[in-house]
Amino acid sequence: MKNIINDALKKYVLSINNPSLRDAIKYSLLAGGKRIRPILFLEVIKSYGLNPLDYVDIAISLELIHTYSLIHDDLPSMDNDSIRRGKPTLHIAYGESTAILAGDALLTDSFRLISSSLILDSNIKTKLIEVLSEKTGSNGMIMGQMLDLASEGVELPLFDLDQMYEKKTSNLIVASLVMGAIVSDEKNTQLWSNLGFILGLLFQIQDDVLEETLSVDIIGKTKSDTIRKKPTYVSILGLNETKMHILKLENEITKIINKLKLFDSSLYQLILKIINRSN
């Protein structure tokens, strides 16, 4: 799946006419991300027996939005990070204005990729755009980023931290799974949404653990939560209790996988890989 996604991303990069913008977008987009969100979307489709190859443009729309959020999150006015995906961040390599515009272009092109799909009818395309914009817009990922910026140096209750993680991390993972369900099986969108919510929380809490326990070389990005004194699960609960909480979330995921009858699927194998990830 990852190769299919990377090939489609390369094709997208070649479609960008302005050489400087193309180089900048290529630098960030083809820098070796894990591609978790587009792969999750395609795996949902595959689990319903549809051909994932037909939906690759929709899959990469998720990676475009994700990469835009990383580029903008790294900017000097946000987290001011210097390393991302194992390389200098885009604003360091190409300048701040190009980084802002590269993020803007990725966000905008993401919706163009969905609206111009040749395989989906207009009704489904509208639903996909609705979910993606709701989950990443003012009451979704952007709200998460607002909460994240405001959390610097603040001791948050766990409830507030969960809300921030839901918005900034779970929401795009929810969108990836729910969009897969919209294309394949609209009856079960609520279960897919619940799965995305818990998987996203687990993913973000694991990120806290990895930041605490691994080096910058291995995680491939600056330890900005530590540097900027942002609250994390580890800073609030400590490492051991955080790991116990991750186990509880794993149990919740198993229950939903059971309800979706997915134990034999490659999607479940992927989820297990995400649960046990080390970068």
Ligand code: GRG
């Ligand atoms: C819109 C500016 C803006 C920000 C939105 C998503 C986000 C908020 C900020 C990005 C930084 C961050 C801590 C995101 C939380 C989710 C997360 C752990 C992202 C890293 O995702 P991976 O591990 O990255 O999938 P790769 O590089 O593998 O794609």
